[in-house]
Amino acid sequence: MTSSAAPHISCEVTDTRADRARIFNIQRYSLNDGQGIRTVVFFKGCPHRCPWCANPESLSPKIETVRRESKCLRCKRCRQDAQECPSGAWEHIGRNVTLEQLEHSVLKDEVFFRASGGGVTLSGGEVLMQAEFATQFLRRLRQLGIRTAIETAGDAPLSRFLPLASVCDEVLFDLKIMDTQRAREVLNINQPRVLENFRHLVANGIKVIPRLPLIPGFTLCEENVAQILAFLAPLAVQEVHLLPFHQYGEPKYHQLDKVWQMAGVAAPTEQDIATLREKVERAGYRVVIGG
Structure with missing residues (x-):
């Protein structure tokens, strides 16, 4: 019998050096991606297709070119070339970096x-698609005494995931x-x-913080939250982050000529978030809103 489910795409990227x-981005002075003031490095490429993704520019592992209408001069010399555009209306999304270049930038x-x-947080996209580079990079930072973290959906072979998690x-x-x-x-x-x-990560003594995206119609329902809490119950986890859905990513979809599937979906209300927070706290966890 043939399954109707979509085939699973593994966490792989074209360039595995x-x-x-x-x-595709380095965000400085972040307060929401780990302890203290963070510099967040966003890796390009993701095998997942979450309808609510706020970073559609992260999905393809390829370098893309986009046009920003607000910067366009309507000049006749336009060849849709980011290198020649005088106003910066055309720009590349994505660039290649070496270990040395990235280390110099974050330091x-x-x-x-x-x-x-x-410290430094690696995000995406999905950082596990470039896990070997990320592991070497975070190992360098740890040797310098810099605190390290990753944001991930956790869907990759453990042989690739565990070495990276171990330097976080x-x-x-x-x-x-x-x-x-x-x-x-x-x-x-x-x-x-x-x-x-x-x-496996918890059993290996790695500090893991579960994050629950609160997405109406997908994750924000009593049954799904109950299943998550039941899964966490026997594990040595003390803190849970709740990530309310928002519409901030919608303009990026228009720039990339992609369809924003969550158009018109309302964000969770303050009461929705408060109710869920109370439920998670009653289960024994310290709750952070926004991560």
Whole structure:
């Protein structure tokens, strides 16, 4: 019998060299991606297709070119070339970096890390698609005394995931749709592997912080939250982050000529969030809103 579920796409990227990665942004002075003041490196490429993704420019591992209408001069010399555009209306999304280049860039913020107890967080996209580079990079930072973290959906072979997680001070681990079939069909996520990886990380003494995206129609329902809390109950986890849905990513979809599937979907109300927070706190966890 042929399954109607979409085939699972593995966490792989075209360029798997350990000394070079493809990123699309470096965000400095972040307070929401780990402890203290963070510099967040966004890796390009993601095998998942979450309808609510706020970073559609992260999905393709390829370098893309986009046009920003507000900057366009309507000049006749336009060849849709980001290198020749005089106003910056055309720009590339994505660039290749070496270990040395990325280290030099993030260490510009070292004084803020030292003062605040912060550090560097690797995000995406999905950083596990370029895990070998990320592992080497974070190992370098750890040797310099810089705190490290990753944000991930956790869907990759443990042989690739565990070495990276082992050089992190914390792993910010998203738990989304718990139903196996729906997670595969909607998100292209192998949920049994995700949960097994989560257990392995905790068993290996790695600090794992589960994050629950609160997405109306997908994750923000009593059954899904109950399944997450039941999964976490026997594990040594003390803190849970709740990530309310928002519409901030919609303009990016228009720039990339992509369809924003969440158009018109209302964000959770303050009462929705307060109710869920109370439920998670009653289960014994410290709750952070926004992560």
